[in-house]
Amino acid sequence: MQKAMKQWVMASRPKGLVKVEDFRLEEVAIPNIRKGEALVKTLYLGVAPVMLRYMTNETTFEKPMEIGDVMIGRGVGCVVASKSVAFKEGDLLQTKLGWREYGVIKDEPYYMTYKMATQDLSPSYGVGALGMNGFTSLIGMQEICKVKKGDKVLVSGAAGSVGSMAGFVAKALGCDILVGIAGGPEKCTMLTESLGYDYAIDYKTDGVPKKLDELFPDGIDVFFDNVGGELLDEVLGRINRRARIAICGRISEYLIPPEAYHRPRNMYRIGLKDAKMEGFFVYDYQAEYPNYEKQLAQWIREGRLRPLEDIGIGLEEMPNALISLYKGTNGGTRMVKVFKDQGSVGKTSSINMP
Numbered sequence: 077m078q079k080a081m082k083q084w085v086m087a088s089r090p091k092g093l094v095k096v097e098d099f100r101l102e103e104v105a106i107p108n109i110r111k112g113e114a115l116v117k118t119l120y121l122g123v124a125p126v127m128l129r130y131m132t133n134e135t136t137f138e139k140p141m142e143i144g145d146v147m148i149g150r151g152v153g154c155v156v157a158s159k160s161v162a163f164k165e166g167d168l169l170q171t172k173l174g175w176r177e178y179g180v181i182k183d184e185p186y187y188m189t190y191k192m193a194t195q196d197l198s199p200s201y202g203v204g205a206l207g208m209n210g211f212t213s214l215i216g217m218q219e220i221c222k223v224k225k226g227d228k229v230l231v232s233g234a235a236g237s238v239g240s241m242a243g244f245v246a247k248a249l250g251c252d253i254l255v256g257i258a259g260g261p262e263k264c265t266m267l268t269e270s271l272g273y274d275y276a277i278d279y280k281t282d283g284v285p286k287k288l289d290e291l292f293p294d295g296i297d298v299f300f301d302n303v304g305g306e307l308l309d310e311v312l313g314r315i316n317r318r319a320r321i322a323i324c325g326r327i328s329e330y331l332i333p334p335e336a337y338h339r340p341r342n343m344y345r346i347g348l349k350d351a352k353m354e355g356f357f358v359y360d361y362q363a364e365y366p367n368y369e370k371q372l373a374q375w376i377r378e379g380r381l382r383p384l385e386d387i388g389i390g391l392e393e394m395p396n397a398l399i400s401l402y403k404g405t406n407g408g409t410r411m412v413k414v415f416k417d418q419g420s421v422g423k424t425s426s427i428n429m430p
């Protein structure tokens with residue numbers, strides 16, 4: 077086995093949009109593990125808009141980051157050595173590996189480790205469809221919005237990782253009309269041609285209020301919101317009685333200070349329409365992950381969920397992968413395959429690796 081590995085550390089705290097110079101690539105020795113630890117070879121690393129907020133210490137659920145710390149990040153990896161009773165060689169795990177070729181993990185709640193059961197599908201799905209973003213799309217549509225037959229559903233950030241799966245989930249649950257909002261003509265074509273949406277709205281050029289009126293003449297029953305801000309306000313102005321709104325994220329406001337957040341004028345319509353608006357956090361649903369994985373994997377096998385993956389090759393790609401989320405240049409689940417040639421790793425050698 078190789079003795080040295082690469083890892084990305086935070087070189088400076090981002091101001092505004094994160095830049096490549098905010099990171100530094102280092103070569104270090106692969107750590108020795110101690111009792112209670114496992115060494116995990118990283119196969120795929122995901123990126124998420126929230127990572128910028130890890131770097132500016134703006135989340136309540138992640139440990140504070142100092143300059144020089146390894147970038148916090150989650151991915152899929154295979155246990156290659158273990159001195160922990162919880163993990164054995166060959167286990168395929170979704171966990172907090174950090175932006176590095178090998179991660180050391182412990183069986184502690186901090187790591188939020190999830191052992192994948194699915195063996196017949198690509199392990200890359202552990203970053204997207206069978207991982208936190210897939211679970212997020214299912215929680216938002218099924219648990220929060222309780223999508224049912226006949227619902228008229230709208231999704232914002234529809235061409236991103238969560239949004240690209242939320243549409244399939246809404247259709248699988250029987251919705252009637254499904255509309256996605258994304259930025260640019262290519263993404264809008266992708267929504268209707270590959271991601272199961274009936275109609276797409278390009279928020280950069282279409283004039284969202286007019287399009288919402290056109291596509292929802294009878295109002296909106298369900299809104300899965302990844303974007304927040306003014307868009308949420310426009311939607312509140314068009315909700316039906318007993319509408320359900322899942323506040324999944326609010327990426328339009330992640331780069332601005334709280335004083336600049338949009339104050340919705342139409343909030344009163346929640347009461348007027350006996351509607352429900354609820355935020356949620358995927359990690360609060362850990363007990364349900366095995367059921368979610370089973371459900372989503374089944375939909376993939378049946379062709380009812382077609383995950384869209386946007387895969388960069390090599391750990392070096394991580395900063396650009398994160399930046400792409402803010403520039404909107406990703407489509408579907410943006411991730412990095414850490415080793416060009418992953419080789420055969422433990423038991424995962426028997427599963428399909430792209």
Ligand SMILES: NC(=O)c1ccc[n+]([C@@H]2O[C@H](COP(=O)([O-])OP(=O)(O)OC[C@H]3O[C@@H](n4cnc5c(N)ncnc54)[C@H](OP(=O)(O)O)[C@@H]3O)[C@@H](O)[C@H]2O)c1
Binds near residue numbers: 233327356
């Ligand atoms: N609640 C939870 O537990 C949970 C879990 C996971 C993720 N999330 C949230 O879900 C949302 C989506 O996450 P993801 O990982 O799937 O990211 P993503 O959607 O794959 O990537 C971000 C996308 O957001 C769009 N965007 C960027 N800046 C924007 C802006 N100012 N206004 C409107 N759209 C903008 C871009 O698409 P366009 O080109 O279309 O603009 C970009 O591709 C995020 O808000 C994230 O924080 C929540």
